[in-house]
Amino acid sequence: xxxxxxxxxxxxxxxxxxxxxxxxxxxxxxxxxxxxxxxxxxxxxxxxxxxxxxxxxxxxxxxxxxxxxxxxxxxxxxxxxxxxxxxxxxxxxxxxxxxxxxxxxxxxxxxxxxxxxxxxxxxxxxxxxxxxxxxxxxxxxxxxxxxxxxxxxxxxxxxxxxxxxxxxxxxxxxxxxxxxxxxxxxxxxxxxxxxxxxxxxxxxxxxxxxxxxxxxxxxxxxxxxxxxxxxx
Numbered sequence: 001x002x003x004x005x006x007x008x009x010x011x012x013x014x015x016x017x018x019x020x021x022x023x024x025x026x027x028x029x030x031x032x033x034x035x036x037x038x039x040x041x042x043x044x045x046x047x048x049x050x051x052x053x054x055x056x057x058x059x060x061x062x063x064x065x066x067x068x069x070x071x072x073x074x075x076x077x078x079x080x081x082x083x084x085x086x087x088x089x090x091x092x093x094x095x096x097x098x099x100x101x102x103x104x105x106x107x108x109x110x111x112x113x114x115x116x117x118x119x120x121x122x123x124x125x126x127x128x129x130x131x132x133x134x135x136x137x138x139x140x141x142x143x144x145x146x147x148x149x150x151x152x153x154x155x156x157x158x159x160x161x162x163x164x165x166x167x168x169x170x171x172x173x174x175x176x177x178x179x180x181x182x183x184x185x186x187x188x189x190x191x192x193x194x195x196x197x198x199x200x201x202x203x204x205x206x207x208x209x210x211x212x213x214x215x216x217x218x219x220x221x222x223x224x225x226x227x228x229x230x231x232x
Contacts, residue, residue, distance in 0.1 A: 091164030
């Protein structure tokens with residue numbers, strides 16, 4: 001069942017979006033648990049969701065991350081109007097802010113015949129295909145999630161999209177952060193995703209011009225549909 005509900009949440013507080021994700025995630029899990037005691041004919045189909053949004057300035061630390069990768073104090077975060085959360089996804093620390101497309105697929109992987117590794121691969125593939133529409137060649141970096149540029153050039157490797165997910169009972173939450181017109185100075189306050197030797201970039205920086213984020217959002221939505229087979 002690949003029917004997927006798409007929602008654009010606009011600019012939304014991180015905690016508010018996180019709470020909404022948790023609500024949808026819990027509803028899907030609850031259906032799956034109840035289905036285990038029912039005959040196939042009586043089982044309820046699990047829904048799938050794709051949420052797009054932007055967040056005000058916020059840093060989030062995954063459960064496997066190190067607080068040492070936040071390089072500034074809470075007082076300094078307050079001065080730049082940024083918040084900070086320890087959250088329940090995988091991965092280390094990252095930044096979200098205006099000008100970034102944040103995507104939260106909350107889907108039942110069993111509906112798509114995917115395991116978690118293939119799921120992450122598919123997210124990366126959709127981003128890579130989207131960047132190709134802007135004549136930017138991107139790729140995966142061995143040993144790291146996300147989408148990267150110039151992975152074979154020492155000192156030039158840079159990340160344009162971070163990925164951090166949680167999965168339980170084959171249901172996903174959290175997702176990806178794709179830098180479009182992102183203010184990259186905020187990344188200087190952290191070791192992005194725990195890396196100290198790799199840079200972060202944005203579509204704006206690579207193209208040397210502001211990008212119409214709505215255009216990118218539309219292309220990315222289509223590429224995710226193409227890769228996953230979403231039925232919006």
